[in-house]
Amino acid sequence: MKNLNWIAIIFIITLGITSCKSHTENLERTPETQVLLANLQQMPANGVMFGHHDDPLYGIGWEGDPGRSDVKSVCGDYPAVMSFDIGHIELGSNQSLDKISFDKIRKEIISQYQRGGLNTISWHLDNPATGGDSWDVSDSTVVASVLPGGANHEKFIGWIDCVADFMNSLTTTDGTKVPVLFRPWHEHTGSWFWWGQDLCTDQEYKDLWMMTYDRLNEKGVNNLLYAYSPGIEPMDTTQYLARYPGHDVVDLIGFDAYEYSRDQYLESMARSLAIVDSIGRAHNKPIAITETGFEAIPDADWWTETLYPLIKNYPMTYVLVWRNAREKDNHYYAPYPGQISADNFVQFYNKPEVLFLNDVDGKLYQ
Numbered sequence: 001m002k003n004l005n006w007i008a009i010i011f012i013i014t015l016g017i018t019s020c021k022s023h024t025e026n027l028e029r030t031p032e033t034q035v036l037l038a039n040l041q042q043m044p045a046n047g048v049m050f051g052h053h054d055d056p057l058y059g060i061g062w063e064g065d066p067g068r069s070d071v072k073s074v075c076g077d078y079p080a081v082m083s084f085d086i087g088h089i090e091l092g093s094n095q096s097l098d099k100i101s102f103d104k105i106r107k108e109i110i111s112q113y114q115r116g117g118l119n120t121i122s123w124h125l126d127n128p129a130t131g132g133d134s135w136d137v138s139d140s141t142v143v144a145s146v147l148p149g150g151a152n153h154e155k156f157i158g159w160i161d162c163v164a165d166f167m168n169s170l171t172t173t174d175g176t177k178v179p180v181l182f183r184p185w186h187e188h189t190g191s192w193f194w195w196g197q198d199l200c201t202d203q204e205y206k207d208l209w210m211m212t213y214d215r216l217n218e219k220g221v222n223n224l225l226y227a228y229s230p231g232i233e234p235m236d237t238t239q240y241l242a243r244y245p246g247h248d249v250v251d252l253i254g255f256d257a258y259e260y261s262r263d264q265y266l267e268s269m270a271r272s273l274a275i276v277d278s279i280g281r282a283h284n285k286p287i288a289i290t291e292t293g294f295e296a297i298p299d300a301d302w303w304t305e306t307l308y309p310l311i312k313n314y315p316m317t318y319v320l321v322w323r324n325a326r327e328k329d330n331h332y333y334a335p336y337p338g339q340i341s342a343d344n345f346v347q348f349y350n351k352p353e354v355l356f357l358n359d360v361d362g363k364l365y366q
């Protein structure tokens with residue numbers, strides 16, 4: 001009897017340990033990823049890194065020219081941060097929603113790592129219930145439908161597995177996995193994506209994040225840091241954190257904010273910066289402006305007179321502007337040679353506390 005009791009107790013303890021195993025215990029990030037996180041926590045002491053989405057892939061009037069970048073053409077240096085989007089990876093497609101082959105995206109991510117720069121990835125995935133795109137908000141039950149027990153759950157796990165395969169494929173020739181800052185489920189405080197504010201409950205959003213996080217871990221994805229980036233809708237830290245999935249599953253906090261009018265931009269930036277600064281300090285999270293910009297940069301002094309004064313007083317890790325579309329008129333956020341803000345961008349570039357690739361100089365991974 002006694003022996004049997006002991007066997008039962010050991011069995012229960014073992015069961016308890018296995019079933020209570022939390023996500024963080026599963027996670028053994030690669031040494032490079034751990035070093036990157038430690039450096040991102042230190043970075044703000046040196047300055048704020050500048051980033052640009054799809055920087056080496058295309059720009060105004062060009063596509064796929066080796067080594068070319070609109071930012072580099074203007075200031076002579078690459079952005080320290082490059083962002084890429086893997087929308088349509090979930091469909092098994094060989095090109096992204098912006099019609100760039102995933103082989104090319106992979107190659108550029110590896111190159112940016114080898115130059116010593118930071119890579120971040122967003123995911124404008126399709127709507128798994130309707131077959132529409134990220135912006136298809138016609139159905140407010142889509143998030144619920146991909147969670148366990150939902151009609152689209154199995155299909156959706158397959159979609160996350162496509163992301164896992166891509167992340168796991170980011171390896172250099174010596175077999176090192178490239179660390180990446182993954183920024184899933186972004187701008188969720190607005191209601192323009194199917195995972196947005198009015199399209200799911202707080203709990204469903206958190207469950208979506210955790211399911212993504214846990215599945216990527218299960219698939220051996222150990223080269224990711226995770227960025228949480230709502231829009232400018234939160235008015236205070238409580239609202240900012242309403243859908244926050246937890247400090248153990250988020251490495252960097254930020255927000256996406258665009259200029260539509262100067263007053264609106266200054267006001268929303270000031271508020272959002274104060275929010276992430278306060279949470280970042282309290283919880284030792286690096287902070288960033290994960291997307292920003294003024295479409296077609298119609299203000300010739302925008303870089304030094306609008307953006308720089310906003311960011312200079314905060315310990316920002318990076319500030320990233322969106323893409324220079326080659327296929328859509330006036331959809332660009334970084335200057336190109338001859339653009340009216342190009343000279344001003346060079347002044348911004350010359351500020352000692354604004355960091356481009358040469359300033360980072362390999363420090364992110366040492």
Ligand code: BMA
Pocket residue numbers: 085097098124322323
């Ligand atoms: C949006 C726009 C779209 C693009 C998407 C993903 O903000 O630039 O044209 O498809 O990002 O890059």
